[in-house]
Structures are given as C-alpha cells and as structure tokens.
Amino acid sequence: MRKLDFDKLHTASKDRMRDINEAIVLNLIREHQPISRIQINRTTGLKLSTITVITRRLMDKGLIIEQGVAPSNGGRKARLLGLRPEKVCVVGIDIGVTRTTLALGDFNGEIVHQQVLATGRRPLPFIDKLIQSVERLIVSQKDQVEFEGVGISATGIVDSANGRIVFSPNLGWQDVDIRAMFEKRLQLPITVDNDARASALAEIWHGRGRQAGSMHLVFVTVNEGVGTGIVVNGQLFRGSSEGAGEFGHLSLNHNGPICNCGNRGCWELYASDRATINRFLRSQRKAGVPDGKSDADYTMRDVIKLARSGNKAAHSSLLATAKYLALGIANIINSLNPEMVVVGGELASVWPMIEPVIIDTLKPKVFSRNFSAVCIAPSALEFNASLVGAFLHALSPRLSVGKVA
Amino acid sequence: MRKLDFDKLHTASKDRMRDINEAIVLNLIREHQPISRIQINRTTGLKLSTITVITRRLMDKGLIIEQGVAPSNGGRKARLLGLRPEKVCVVGIDIGVTRTTLALGDFNGEIVHQQVLATGRRPLPFIDKLIQSVERLIVSQKDQVEFEGVGISATGIVDSANGRIVFSPNLGWQDVDIRAMFEKRLQLPITVDNDARASALAEIWHGRGRQAGSMHLVFVTVNEGVGTGIVVNGQLFRGSSEGAGEFGHLSLNHNGPICNCGNRGCWELYASDRATINRFLRSQRKAGVPDGKSDADYTMRDVIKLARSGNKAAHSSLLATAKYLALGIANIINSLNPEMVVVGGELASVWPMIEPVIIDTLKPKVFSRNFSAVCIAPSALEFNASLVGAFLHALSPRLSVGKVA
DNA sequence: TTAGTTTTTTCATTGTCTAAAGTAAGTTAG
C-alpha cells in the first residue's frame, strides 16, 4: 500500500466535519481577533446558523469570549469574539549551546513567562533538572490554565518522529531519547524538533512569513554551523529521514577544505560564525595587531561589536561572510524558489551592514524570476524564533485539524 | 489575509464529505482493482453500508463495474469491483525538442493510442496543427469515451498557473500562451507543465515511486540541459513563481565556465548531453582519431552506441558525466533528503554502466542518514515519463478531491 | 439439510450543515 494512501484514506465523517469547521473558526478568531460572527461568515462561507452553533460550543469550552462590539454599519452592532489565550497554554523549551530557555506560551504563541538555565554538558542529569523546572512551572499555573503539551527545540540532528536528539556536535550530545524522558514524568504530548525547523515554523506563523502571507519559506540559522528549515505549502518539510535542509553541507568549492561531514568546501565552512571569527583573527594577526585575548576567547558578538566600532578587520570579515552567505542562499533560491529567506543568528543583528553585499552577490547568480519572487530578511523574532517554534509544535494539534508541522 | 487561509478555509460540508469519500473509494479501486467491498471497508474504515451506497453511485455514473468474484473464505464470495478505465480519458501531449507525442490515455494513466509529430520551429502554426490533431482524435473517440481534459508537457520554463511556455531555449519558443490557444478551440480543461515536473509526477504515481511507496521524489532529466522535478508529500512542488527545481544551475565550481544563466560552473554545464558529447569529441580529437562527421552531427545516442561497442573515448566521457551527475545529485540528497532520485533521459539507458560511478562519487559527499534513505534509479517509464505525467495532470481533478499536482 | 461463515444490503438513527423564518438592536427620514 502506498504511503500516500494514509492521507488519501483519511475519510470524512460527521465528527471530522465538525472538527474541521470548528478548527477553522477557532483559528480564524485566533488570527483576526476581535472578529464578529458575520465576518466569520463572509470569510469562511459557513452559514450564520452554523457559526452560532460553533461559537457557542467554543464559548462553552472556554476557548473564546465576547469582547466588545463593533461600530454599527447602519444596523445592529456586531458582537466581537476573541480568544481566551490563557486557556490553551504550552511549554516551550529551546536548548541552545550555552543557554536553555524554558517558557510558558499562550495560544497566540506569545511568551507569557520565561526563565533561562545554563545548558548542561551531560544530557541526562541536565534533562532531569529541566523536567523538574517544567513540573514546577506546570504546578504553579495549574489552576488558571490548561496545558496542551511541551515543545522542545534543540540544535543538531533531531529525529522528530521518534523524539530523539540523534547527534548534536555543538551540545556534545548523542542519541538522547528526550521525548521518552519527558513523557515518563509528564502526562502531556511532547514534541521535539531542531532549531532551524522550529524557527522556520515560527517565522511563517508569527514573523516575516506571516506579514508576507508566505507559503514557502526557508529559515537559515547561522551560528556554529549553518542550518536551514524548509517550509513548503505552509508546512515544515523534513524529508524522508528528517534530513532535509542540509544546505549547510552543499559544497561551494570542490577543492575546498574537508568538512567533518566528509565533503569538501561546504557552505558552513565559509559562512558559520566560526569561519567569520577565524577570518577576523587571521587578518588581525596579519596586520600585526596585538591583543590580550586567545583565539578561543573571541565570540561572534565580539567581532560584531568591533565591526560596529570601526575595526576594519572585523568589518571586512563580516562582509566576506555576507558574500559566502549569499552563495549558499543562491543555491536555496534556485533550488526551492521560496517566497522568503529569513536569516537568524547573531549575524542577523548586523543586517543593514551586510544586506547590500548579500543582494549584490546573489542577484547575478540566480534566475531573475526566482530573484524577483523572493524576499530576503533577518529574523523578525530576535533570538526567540526557535522558542516560538517550539510553542507552535506543541500547539500544532490545535492549529489545524490534522497537523501543521 | 494569509494565503494559508485558502486551504484552511476550505470548510467541510455534507457535499464535500460525500465527494471526499467517493474520491477515496474511486481511487482505491483504481489502484487496487479488482477489489471487493469488504476490502474497501478494511482499508478505509468506512462502514459497509456507506460503501454500498458509494459504489452504487459510482456504478450508476458508469465509472466502475463488477467484474468477477473472489474465492470464498468460508462464506459468501466477495464481488470484485474494477474501473471502467475507458470511461474517463484524457489527451496527453509531450512537446519534445524534435518530436511531439500525442496520446490518448485512460483513467489508469495507460497509453491507449499514440501518434508522433515532428515538432515545429515556429510555435503558432505548429500548435495550430497540434490542436487539429487533437480535435480529430477526440471526434474519432467521442462515442465511446468521455474526455476529461488535455495535459501538455514541454521542455523549458513553463508557467503552469497561467498555462504559458515562458521560455524554452531548446525549442526556440518564447512566451507562448499555449493554454489559451487550446482553450479557444477545445471545450476542455487544459493543463501545462514542464517535462521534468510531469515526469516526476509520473514516476511517483506509476513508476519507481509507486513501487517504493514514495512521498518524496526528485526526477532528474538529462538532455540538452539538466532539469529537475520535485515531489514533496506526494505533491509536485513548483515554488512560489514556478521556479523550484533549478538544481541544474547550482554551481559546482565558482571558477568554472560562465553559464547562460549568468552563474559560473553550473551543474548542467558538466552533466548535460552536450557536455558529454563535447568531452567525447575533445578526447577523440586529442587521440587523433579521424572521423567523417562534423561536431554537430554527433548525438548522445551516437556516443552511447560507441561506448557500448567499446570506444574508449565515449566510454570515459560517459563515466565522467556520471561523476558530475553524482555531484549534483549529492546536492539534491543533502538539501531535500528524498526517498528516491529518478534519472531520465538518454543517459538512463546506460544505467548499469554509470551506476557504480554515481554511487561511489555520491556516498562520501552526503550525510549517511540521507544516503541510506535514498534510492537512486533510472526512470521506469522509458521515454514516456513526461507523457504519462501530462495524463496525470489532466486527470488530477479526478485523482483526489482537491488537487494532486 | 442444517449450522455456521462471510459478504452485502436495507432501514431506522444520529448528527451536522443549511434554509427559512424570526428576533434583536441598531440607524435614518420625516
């Protein structure tokens, strides 16, 4: 039997029909609140009598409330419906290289409350500590909100279907069955995904993609490596074995240095933060500038700070990175023709500085049709993209009937 | 309003519920015929009473018939249902560089009847002739079958949303509004797409992808250029402006020769038939082998024939192409992590010769997870992949409720 | 022939959307 059949075989029944329409109405309210019943009617085509029933049900469930009225259009004023966002809450966890952020998110994907922990080197004791924090958070809020689930995003190769962190070189973790650990202690659905994919989801729902109404978006995270998350038709694309989006390991130069992936001249060897820092250090040293720091002491943030304060080596190092970044983005644009490429990571904070170089390098390398279709922008979600993505993963059963991600 | 809403806002109604289930049943019969009602029940989960009603309706419409009975399992024998494939027919047209194939296809995507025309240099008079042939075909079959539509596939950049051939360097056509021309003369839905995408669709429905039950497949056509068609989640991915899949213009070498796309060292400069032929000619000439032919006289077929008969230059030229082909396929595998990469074109006919080189070159360059997930194979549809794809485009309204492609 | 099995149909029930009619709550013209 073809796998395709699983989708095709999702038969329609009365229950499913109700659930679909209810989810449509709920999400419409979520995205366009405050909104009146008549607007829902005009947008969805559902009859007003149906909407009366559905909204009543949603109010009974405590998911929505009437909040205020709209000005009259010459007759009865419309009563406006809005979410009770605190009713549906999720826990989002973003496991970064040095810091792990744990947050409470509402149905809108907004951060209600957050706390930061230092990421541990050894996964098991750290995750144990993490679960304790989540438990405390849940207990403290139990009376006021309902928890829908926990979403986790982590750097590295993540097998989201099985909820495992397969290999995360930057964390130094390998084969961690994180979902099972959480599920054993919490009676909630747990979702796990890698940070680039979570960020991509966040951008399409709440960031740049939402503003532009995008369906096809690629998120590029630049940090230790270069990772990408692909959204196609509004849905995350993970590939057949969770390996889609390894654009960071497309080769820019087949005679280039050997990457630890086995290939030569991979994009991330040229565009990662490490590459930028090393370029800076080389030119600094060449110029004979003495400094008190050892190489490992420099972070991307330092280089950016120096570039901002006029340091030539730092500045040109960032521009070189921009150029290499553009080469990889050109590959993405030619192969996937996205509406939007969103860049995240420390580098995004110097966007005005690097954007002209990116555009100039890019333009002659991509099909003009593809170039004019695409918008390249820094992340609109600051450093929270992957956290918001974790929320969205946890919310996904609510965001549409089937699955969003 | 976000575009996503268009999909999300497809509300459920009784009519839609009926159509969905009817389409599910019809397609199940199409793919697994002959099949009994009880099997449909077990596969779909629909109740037998429902299936009785749906199958009766499909029989009334003339789409299916009862054909034979299954052996008893200890009780009443199951009556088997099958398609009346000739009831739903489509016209498929594959516009190739030298030859255009026009065929009658049934609901199974099988070729019922086909004829070949020489492709004309000037588009308008040629398409006119083509339409006349289609009209003759339709008239001659009108009594026996119902025509659902006409599917057209053509090489080059095709804007399928608007039914236009934007630019086809190999045909020498530019900005041809082919759908409008057909629609003016035929009262049938017309679909247009490029050959690589049509082939990808054909492989996933009828070729390698079907055998493997694939959801994610990339088709690589090698001829004058290198084109790709991407199938994600069982659906064609066209990108935001029909520009997805230009892997042929990912650069393998940033100091390579300039491509007419503006970039340098594009994949298709190394892996296309032209590249293979030129490599052969260079080494032939270097070896001082005289020949009566001029350069332009050599075709890919000639090179292949020579390689088969032991010509060293031809043989090594093909192996070099295989190596370059692998480099591009590595990009595809790392970026999209497909279940399957299918190679079409003349080159596919020497698969046993080139496969080892492709695998050996590829393996060290891609992530091992991605490598073990992928199957690389020559097209299973011979030279008909894009024709069958054209059928499928025309059939797509029938193949599922919404859209397949 | 009879009991048991498997497959299919019939028919009453259920539940959701819809259509039509009514109600609520405003505006506007005189």
Added chain:
DNA sequence: CTAACTTACTTTAGACAATGAAAAAACTAA
C-alpha cells in the same frame, strides 16, 4: 418620537451522509 429600514444574530425545521443494527444473500462444511 416613531415608522421604516438595515444589519447581526438565533431558532426551528429540514436535508442528507455516515452509522449501527438487523436482515438477506451466497457460500462452505458436516
């Protein structure tokens, strides 16, 4: 201020597609 009109929403009756239960059909085996 009131009658006529508009707009927003609710109620009620009706339509219809899937379902569940029961019956029928068709076969096997003993």
